[in-house]
Amino acid sequence: MDRISIVLPAKNEAAALKTLLPRLRAAQPDAEIIVVDDGSTDDTREICAAAGVQCQSSPYSMGNGAAIKRGARAATGDILVFMDGDGQHDPADIARLLARLAEGYDMVVGARDWGSQAGVGRGVANTIYNWLATRMTGHVVADLTSGFRAVRASRFREFLHLLPNGFSYPTTSTMAFFRSAYPVAYLPIKAAQRIGKSHIKPLRDGMRFLLIIFKIATLYSPxxxxxxxxxxxxxxxxxxxxxxxxxxxxxxxxxxxxxxxxxxxxxxxxxxxxxxxxxxxxxx
The missing domain is CATH 1.10.287 (Helix Hairpins)
Structure with a gap:
């Protein structure tokens, strides 16, 4: 039976982790749970210790993508489940992702509906990304930027060198899987309102979202x-x-x-x- 490793990148998400980790352990009692502390200044490490969860700490913030890479390297499972540490994703949905993965897919992504988007601006941007990625790949891309996904560890580690240290790791990994002809599936999910303050700043990250559009093309077919x-x-x-x-x-x-x-x-x-x-x- 495949061993499951759950990786949660977290930066000052102590308030969410306090309730999320017990729910996660209850939903997946046999899974390896790794919280990658991206230079947090709150009680993240103490909360992980109290919950009996492995915590990979960084002395300073390196970015969401960097946390994902560190977690993927540390994980020992055959299947990796990535989810946000801010409480948006429901641990109960992990079983649904794993069941779909068992149907023969190499990656299954939790696809958010419009009501689960973090604001109208983000919803419009994600709609454009999904449309462009669908046109590029010839496959329906329901949620290109979702951070909630289950992947086969051996496949995912092939592309660690491609992943950026910032927030666009979902885009990069998805397009890399399509380019390499690894089957990808999407599963509808409901994402809750995040606990705490978002680390994404529209003005600072505006250029990043624009660059994602070009990355979609250059990662698949320039x-x-x-x-x-x-x-x-x-x-x-x-x-x-x-x-x-x-x-x-x-x-x-x-x-x-x-x-x-x-x-x-x-x-x-x-x-x-x-x-x-x-x-x-x-x-x-």
Missing amino acids: LKLFVPASVVFFLLGCLNYAWTFIHEGRLTNMSTLLWSAAVIVFLIGLVSEQITALTYRRDA
């Missing part, structure tokens, strides 16, 4: 992003040339610049495609 962009530049160059030729009877520098941009963007896409292929290459 040409699907760069070829349309190249075509747009080429068509703009043709339109500019048609306009100036009709009105001025000449070729302008702007048309040449746009055509040059089309070629450069296309070549960048080709190089990115080769780099992506090398990134996912597995040595025999």
